[in-house]
Amino acid sequence: MPRYFFHLRYGDRVVVDEEGLRLHDLVRHRVDVVGSIREILSEPGFEYQDIDGQKLEISDESGETVLVVPF
Secondary structure, three states: OOEEEEEEEEOOEEEOOOOOEEOOOOOOOHHHHHHHHHHHHOOOOOOOOOOOOOEEEEEOOOOOEEEEEEO
């Protein structure tokens, strides 16, 4: 099962996902993707930040970006 990494980009800063998440099919597991966004945004330091203009960049194990989710 491939591993996907969920990197949060805001401005010129990136919070890198070093652990990733194993998903059989990224599209089929979109609920997990939304859950990952919620998990990232619930981490300390994000609770009072404006998230407009931020993006979740999802990459595969080779480092290639496969999906960008703006919010």
